[in-house]
Amino acid sequence: MDEHNLAIDIQLKKLLDWLISRRICNRDWHQDIVPIRSQIGHAIGDMPEHPVIKELLSGTNINYFHCRQIVEILKETEKDSKTFFGSYGSQRMKDWQAVISLYQNQHVYLAEAAQLLSQSVTYEIPGLKKQVAKAVQVQEECDKKEKDNLRKAKDFQHDFDKSCQQLGIPGQHLRQEIIALMKSLPETYQTVASDCRKLKKARELYAHFMRSTMENNAHNDDPSQAKVDFDLQVLPTLDFLIEHGNVTTYQWIHGEAPLSVEAPALDFGPNALEAVNDEAIDFGDDIDFGEDISAAPGEDGQENGGDIDWGDLDEMGPEEGEIDWGEVSQAVDSVEDSAVIGITVEEGGVAGGVARDTEALSLLDNRRTRTLILDDLTELECFIQQRLRELELQDEGKFVLGGGGNMTESEDPHLMRSMVHEIRSVVSVLTAGQLHHLQLIRSSPKYVDRLVDSLKSKLELVDRMHALNQALSDRRDQAIQEQAVSQKKLAVLKAKAKELQSKIEADISARYKNRPVNIMGGAQSV
Known part of the structure; x- marks a missing residue:
């Protein structure tokens, strides 16, 4: 088999160590990330109105490849500031070119991209999946409890109607x-x-x-x-x-x-x-003894x-x-x-x-x-x-x-x-x-009073079951919204992870005479 067609397989968990062991990245690359992040924060403060830039900046993790896309967009938006010698006089372009230069120094961008991909696949995507599964579970539990409460409310209402039937009353005005x-x-x-x-x-x-x-x-x-x-x-x-x-x-x-x-x-x-x-x-x-004996007249009439x-x-x-x-x-x-x-x-x-x-x-x-x-x-x-x-x-x-x-x-x-x-x-x-x-x-x-309270308690239980069902309905609607938001975030995160993985594979492949590179356990498996 031709050596140029021999694939390079790298486990995602060992990707960063593999880059360091091949001397592509330095072991102390973390120290170089701090000034880069500071420069990115300064450059974001002055950006043109562009939909693609807004979409890129909406992500939580801005990496080297995002910065290159921003530079390509600025070449169009800032082309009026281009000099005769091919340089740009725009401060925006200068700031982002400086960020690109810092990233390329000792291939810091590749180490950072490997870490971001590992973090996304190992923690962020599974976390969002758990949120979606939990939202689905909450909906199922709400449906089950709602059915149980409806059954209990029906039983309590049946007990109330049966008690009223035994008493022979309509049950509208209990005491009367x-x-x-x-x-x-x-x-x-x-x-x-x-x-x-x-x-x-x-x-x-x-x-x-x-x-x-x-x-x-x-x-x-x-x-x-x-x-x-x-x-x-x-x-x-x-x-x-x-x-x-x-x-x-x-x-x-x-x-x-x-x-x-x-x-x-x-x-x-x-x-x-x-x-x-x-x-x-x-x-x-x-005690009524009838005629008053003490007032009976004597023989003399007195x-x-x-x-x-x-x-x-x-x-x-x-x-x-x-x-x-x-x-x-x-x-x-x-x-x-x-x-x-x-x-x-x-x-x-x-x-x-x-x-x-x-x-x-x-x-x-x-x-x-x-x-x-x-x-x-x-x-x-x-x-x-x-x-x-x-x-x-x-x-x-x-x-x-x-x-x-x-x-x-x-x-x-x-x-x-x-x-x-x-x-x-x-x-x-x-x-x-x-x-x-x-x-x-x-x-x-x-x-x-005790009988009326006993009958009213059954009606109160019926109302309580309906109130619980209303609360369960609200909780289910909230879980549906949480599921929709989590699924949307999950889809975006998966797409960005796949894109980042493909760019890392392409960069490594270019360093080894375009040999195919496969990152095992990466974004394709989630």
């Missing part, structure tokens, strides 16, 4: 709509009480089962006793609700309807206090000033003066689970039987009695399910411990499954959905 629901509470309780009446057969089935079981146990203990009459209290609260409906708690306690009901008022103001505990009964400051006329006790006969304790004993026995005896005297004008506070609440509206009813419903459901399972095992021919006697007409499996469904339906209405929240409001008016 929730308070307005309290008007429908009595009607809802009447519907629940009506549904409880459908459980009468299930309750009778449970009572019959318990009675039969007790009679069988008593007969086994004493075979001579054929039948024992058991007074069983099976599901007392639920049974009272089935028989009498959703009456007041006063009637459930005292066994008779009240003469008047003073229902406790609910305060939904911002400073509303917690509702009074069910066990604490407030009788008020003044007021006694608070003295009570007991009559002539001495003239009262033994039969009239004795107290019939039998009637009092019957009255005491008629009162269950109460330490206070309420006596109603209708003919005497004393107002009695007034249902106040928690006694004025209905059975389903009172938290204590509602809990007892739910306990009875749970007990009844457990019995029906257990009995249904025993019947299924008997049909399969399996032995059942404590079968409970013969199967009655009500113990039809299909009918019992229907009973279980009806019981669960009543329990679900009392413990979930709209009625559950209304019961909590009835127990504590402050629950309205």
Whole structure:
């Protein structure tokens, strides 16, 4: 192979060392760059208006080859200052010719060009590529987060709509709509009480089962006793609700309807206090006993000033003066689970039987009695399910411990499954959905504020997701602009690096009889 066609391959990282080792450039070339840069700064201060010069000077790194292009342009712009001997009288031309002369001294320009090319390929171009990649990554992350936020906003809005649907409100004016629901509470309780009446057969089935079981146990203990009459209290609260409906708690306690009901008022103001505990009964400051006894007139037609006329006790006969304790004993026995005896005297004008506070609440509206009813419903459901399972095992021919006697007409499996469904339906209405929240409001008016805050927090989360998406949209637009700027700079830098590399290769090739020169790992590889 001809030696003139043998290529010279130089690694970019070793290009500067290669130039120094071949004695093309000096090792202390850095010291000569300082006056050159100073001269360039002085020459830039006085430049003609030319688009190519503006483009050359817009770059951050002005090298020897740029200076030669400027000189060629000045030959055209400053040709009027050219003398007879071929020199230029323009100071601009003199300044840039001086820069070229300093660059050519000991080939400083070649060492500087090698360093600029290495710096551009090794640091500047990869840095711009990282900026572009980061901008693209930011856009992808913004798109992903925006989709996630939209999904979350949709979920929060769905939760809000579902909660409003459970409450039965439109969701426009939350506080007013929730308070307005309290008007429908009595009607809802009447519907629940009506549904409880459908459980009468299930309750009778449970009572019959318990009675039969007790009679069988008593007969086994004493075979001579054929039948024992058991007074069983099976599901007392639920049974009272089935028989009498959703009456007041006063009637459930005292066994008779009240003469008047003073229902406790609910305060939904911002400073509303917690509702009074069910066990604490407030009788008020003044009790209306009807006619003022202290002002009753005496026999002489004048007021006694608070003295009570007991009559002539001495003239009262033994039969009239004795107290019939039998009637009092019957009255005491008629009162269950109460330490206070309420006596109603209708003919005497004393107002009695007034249902106040928690006694004025209905059975389903009172938290204590509602809990007892739910306990009875749970007990009844457990019995029906257990009995249904025993019947299924008997049909399969399996032995059942404590079968409970013969199967009655009500113990039809299909009918019992229907009973279980009806019981669960009543329990679900009392413990979930709209009625559950209304019961909590009835127990504590402050629950309205907590419920409203809970609903508003879901709407705030929806607004927050939309606000985050707006911020993400702005960030994505900013990343797009950064990507465009970085890509533009990258394209310019690549073009300048390729141009600089080609000029370095041409300069080295001219020194070695125009042999081809290849700078490995240079601008062509980026």
